[in-house]
Amino acid sequence: xxxPLWELVNICKAFPGVRxxxxxxxxxxxxxxxxxxxxxxCGKSTLIKILSGVHQPDNGEIRLNGVxxxxxxxxxARTKGVATVFQEFxxxxxxxxxxxxxxxxxxxxxxFVDWARMQAEAERILASLEIRxxxxxxxxxxxxxxxxxxEIAKAISVEATLLILDEPTTALGAHEILVLxxxxxxxxxxxxxxxxxxxxxxxxxxxxxxxxxxxDGRVASTAEATRLDIPSxxxxxxxxxxxxxxxxxxxxxxxxxxxxxxxxSAAGARGASFSVQRGEVFGLGGVIGxxxxxIARAVFGAxxxxxxxxxxxxxxxxxxxxxxxxxxxxxxxPENRKFDGLFFNFNGGPNITSAAIGSIRRLFLLNKSEEAxxxxxxxxxxxxxxxxxxxxxxxxxxxxxxxIVIARWxxxxxxxLILDEPTQGIDIGAxxxxxxxxxxxxxxxxxxxxxxxxxxELIAMSDRIGIVRGGAVVETRPAxxxxxxxxxxxxxxxxxxx
Amino acid sequence: MTQPSAFKRLAGQEFFGPxxxxxxxxxxxxxxxxxxLDPQNFRNIALQVSILSIVAIGSxxxxxxxxxxxxxxxxxxxxxxxxxxxxxxxxxxxGPAIALTLxxxxxxGIGNGILVAYVGIPAFIVTLAGLSAFKGLALTLNGGTPAxxxxxxLGQVFxxxxxxxxxxxxxxxxxxxxxxxxxxxxxxxxxxxxxxxxENAARxxxxxxxxxxxxxxxxxxxxxxFGAVLLAARLNSGSPNYGANIELQAIAAAVVGGASLxxxxxxxxxxxxxxxxxxxxxxxLNLNAVTTSMQSLTIGLIILIAVGLDVWRAxxxxxxxxLTGQRTA
Ligand SMILES: Nc1ncnc2c1ncn2[C@@H]1O[C@H](COP(=O)(O)OP(=O)(O)OP(=O)(O)O)[C@@H](O)[C@H]1O
Ligand SMILES: [Mg+2]
Numbered sequence: 001x002x003x004p005l006w007e008l009v010n011i012c013k014a015f016p017g018v019r020x021x022x023x024x025x026x027x028x029x030x031x032x033x034x035x036x037x038x039x040x041x042c043g044k045s046t047l048i049k050i051l052s053g054v055h056q057p058d059n060g061e062i063r064l065n066g067v068x069x070x071x072x073x074x075x076x077a078r079t080k081g082v083a084t085v086f087q088e089f090x091x092x093x094x095x096x097x098x099x100x101x102x103x104x105x106x107x108x109x110x111x112f113v114d115w116a117r118m119q120a121e122a123e124r125i126l127a128s129l130e131i132r133x134x135x136x137x138x139x140x141x142x143x144x145x146x147x148x149x150x151e152i153a154k155a156i157s158v159e160a161t162l163l164i165l166d167e168p169t170t171a172l173g174a175h176e177i178l179v180l181x182x183x184x185x186x187x188x189x190x191x192x193x194x195x196x197x198x199x200x201x202x203x204x205x206x207x208x209x210x211x212x213x214x215x216d217g218r219v220a221s222t223a224e225a226t227r228l229d230i231p232s233x234x235x236x237x238x239x240x241x242x243x244x245x246x247x248x249x250x251x252x253x254x255x256x257x258x259x260x261x262x263x264x265s266a267a268g269a270r271g272a273s274f275s276v277q278r279g280e281v282f283g284l285g286g287v288i289g290x291x292x293x294x295i296a297r298a299v300f301g302a303x304x305x306x307x308x309x310x311x312x313x314x315x316x317x318x319x320x321x322x323x324x325x326x327x328x329x330x331x332x333x334p335e336n337r338k339f340d341g342l343f344f345n346f347n348g349g350p351n352i353t354s355a356a357i358g359s360i361r362r363l364f365l366l367n368k369s370e371e372a373x374x375x376x377x378x379x380x381x382x383x384x385x386x387x388x389x390x391x392x393x394x395x396x397x398x399x400x401x402x403x404i405v406i407a408r409w410x411x412x413x414x415x416x417l418i419l420d421e422p423t424q425g426i427d428i429g430a431x432x433x434x435x436x437x438x439x440x441x442x443x444x445x446x447x448x449x450x451x452x453x454x455x456x457e458l459i460a461m462s463d464r465i466g467i468v469r470g471g472a473v474v475e476t477r478p479a480x481x482x483x484x485x486x487x488x489x490x491x492x493x494x495x496x497x498x
Numbered sequence: 499m500t501q502p503s504a505f506k507r508l509a510g511q512e513f514f515g516p517x518x519x520x521x522x523x524x525x526x527x528x529x530x531x532x533x534x535l536d537p538q539n540f541r542n543i544a545l546q547v548s549i550l551s552i553v554a555i556g557s558x559x560x561x562x563x564x565x566x567x568x569x570x571x572x573x574x575x576x577x578x579x580x581x582x583x584x585x586x587x588x589x590x591x592x593g594p595a596i597a598l599t600l601x602x603x604x605x606x607g608i609g610n611g612i613l614v615a616y617v618g619i620p621a622f623i624v625t626l627a628g629l630s631a632f633k634g635l636a637l638t639l640n641g642g643t644p645a646x647x648x649x650x651x652l653g654q655v656f657x658x659x660x661x662x663x664x665x666x667x668x669x670x671x672x673x674x675x676x677x678x679x680x681x682x683x684x685x686x687x688x689x690x691x692x693x694x695x696x697e698n699a700a701r702x703x704x705x706x707x708x709x710x711x712x713x714x715x716x717x718x719x720x721x722x723x724f725g726a727v728l729l730a731a732r733l734n735s736g737s738p739n740y741g742a743n744i745e746l747q748a749i750a751a752a753v754v755g756g757a758s759l760x761x762x763x764x765x766x767x768x769x770x771x772x773x774x775x776x777x778x779x780x781x782x783l784n785l786n787a788v789t790t791s792m793q794s795l796t797i798g799l800i801i802l803i804a805v806g807l808d809v810w811r812a813x814x815x816x817x818x819x820x821l822t823g824q825r826t827a
Contacts, residue, residue, distance in 0.1 A: 342699060
């Protein structure tokens with residue numbers, strides 16, 4: 001065998017109570033896109049953090065062109081040719097896009113920062129990614145998707161022999177993913193080794209040349225052994241085969257539960273109208289920035305409503321805050337679990353009861369044994385990790401965290417559930433669990449509004465789909481009459497319209 | 499999973515670290531300073547701790563919401579002057595005078611709360627302004643001079659006994675029990691922790707975030723007012739200089755006791771342990787005739803160490819997790 005460009009040999013790394021990496025070996029060749037796959041918590045991010053100098057391995061060796069080396073710090077790794085897009089953002093929100101891209105290595109003229117050159121360079125890099133963002137804007141004012149793109153721009157702005165991307169596409173839409181894939185293919189033809197992590201297997205099999213699959217910190221399937229088709233990847237990932245990725249049940253009734261009419265919000269809903277029946281899943285498709293999240297937040301009373309009406313079960317609502325929406329039986333599982341969903345200072349129980357805490361009172365006091373009982377029940381019913389009962393939720397995997405946020409609204413007995421990118425960043429097993437939960441909800445007569453940038457998921461799990469453009473629903477059709485091409489086309493026309 | 503041993507359960511409690519620190523510091527002071535163990539000295543410590551620990555409850559609750567309160571020191575100065583004026587100049591009876599003082603304290607706290615929660619000015623700025631403004635208010639009363647010998651019975655409020663125990667003992671136990679129940683066993687307490695933990699998630703869970711913040715500041719006002727009444731009773735006087743720097747000691751007590759300045763973490767009971775640590779250190783320095791300037795310096799260092807610990811707590815927590823074998827999922 002030829003010497004690979006980069007090689008990891010028998011890498012071990014333990015955290016308190018977990019062996020995150022337990023003897024992992026991987027060979028990364030120049031001009032090859034290599035996928036690193038596996039369930040939540042199997043050790044992918046830990047491995048790339050070792051390769052990026054963030055963590056030091058307890059054991060094992062990193063080799064560049066066959067020569068062992070140590071990567072003592074992120075800066076050390078960068079100078080030795082490793083560029084990384086981390087799963088958690090590492091951007092400074094109060095600095096401009098250009099400053100973030102060149103953070104720590106501003107171009108200089110004499111002792112001064114050469115702002116003009118920095119600006120021009122940043123524009124060039126953003127253009128290569130087809131990103132239309134003014135480099136002078138503050139990163140804090142960008143959407144999650146835009147921040148992700150800046151993060152990628154930052155990584156590719158340095159000359160690297162190894163480019164690592166840890167779930168770069170979770171927040172991106174179809175169009176942005178396409179652009180990113182093209183860029184990665186160009187990098188590959190220039191001889192860069194690319195290591196790519198994603199839970200969206202359809203895009204993985206499109207893009208990569210080879211894949212290593214991890215399970216519980218060990219290699220479950222080596223690059224040589226992995227066959228690049230979704231069923232065999234899934235089998236290697238979770239140990240068993242899955243015959244139904246989208247276990248969709250038809251539960252729609254004829255009874256309209258929620259009607260949204262000409263809804264405007266200060267944040268970006270612009271005359272959105274749609275209605276959803278009991279037992280129905282209504283999907284919202286559209287590009288990043290089309291206003292799906294803004295419509296969801298307006299219906300939930302989270303953004304100020306400036307016009308239009310929302311009716312639930314025929315009753316007109318006054319939505320001044322999420323409290324009003326919750327009282328009317330509306331729930332929102334937000335796009336960003338970390339910032340808008342979870343209380344990291346609580347374990348699972350208080351996270352589940354937070355939206356209906358009033359219902360576990362005995363006179364003035366909280367009935368904590370009742371809360372514990374409820375928590376145990378949800379842990380059992382939704383197959384949440386038992387650790388959720390006692391551990392702070394930041395220690396749980398993404399899938400378990402998402403189930404906890406959904407359990408919150410089950411406990412609040414919500415009738416209308418808005419799920420904004422509910423399977424973002426969670427593994428295939430947890431995704432299927434979320435689909436089953438959607439079925440349970442609709443079987444019970446709830447209405448579900450599903451926002452997803454994963455077209456296959458959106459089409460498979462929805463009964464009807466509304467295409468969103470400019471903060472309004474411009475077209476509604478049965479999901480059976482919508483194809484991936486449709487959604488892409490809708491995206492494309494929206495992109496040119498924008 | 500096996501049942502953790504009693505020791506591990508205790509070690510897992512948030513207040514275990516501060517409690518251990520208190521034991522070690524007390525032991526050190528006791529070994530180096532024999533007069534520390536004198537019963538009279540214990541009495542002094544207890545009396546001093548009573549006022550600080552009650553003020554610290556309010557500071558802790560505000561810190562748990564993710565805010566900070568710099569105003570209780572000046573508030574106490576103003577309120578002791580109010581009480582003095584009510585009794586001495588207005589000739590009010592003790593009961594109504596005390597009740598009115600407590601009410602004014604709550605009102606000032608609510609004022610802080612309105613500015614923070616509804617007007618949207620950062621807590622640091624609002625209470626920094628309060629620190630200056632309340633002191634100013636105190637100086638407008640009684641010509642800006644202290645008022646002594648307020649009333650014969652006022653001293654009894656502090657020095658009186660019940661069932662053979664000094665009254666401050668009951669004040670402390672009562673306040674702590676009340677606020678521990680509120681913080682750990684009521685909906686309001688849960689909402690206070692939720693707001694401190696993640697304000698966005700709290701709002702999206704239907705919690706009235708502004709109302710929660712307002713209530714936290716009103717609690718802080720009430721605790722400061724209680725402290726002011728006890729201080730005035732202890733010294734049978736009111737003065738614009740009373741309460742100086744107590745806000746820093748209270749914040750230090752909260753943080754030393756384990757509250758995180760980032761919000762969402764910390765327990766009311768820990769601020770009692772934190773107050774004891776501060777007072778024992780101060781007492782040890784006093785007994786060794788350390789100058790006030792050095793004492794100031796020491797308290798400054800304690801605050802620095804405590805806040806440093808807050809910053810390092812994440813790493814310490816990981817170390818502790820290793821010890822107790824916590825597992826992630
Ligand atoms: N800094 C840390 N301290 C303690 N435990 C950690 C730390 N980082 C990761 N872990 C644990 O190590 C294991 C592997 O985590 P890692 O983040 O590598 O998973 P992952 O494969 O990237 O998962 P995901 O797909 O959800 O991103 C998990 O059990 C996680 O809880
Ligand atoms: Mg990861």
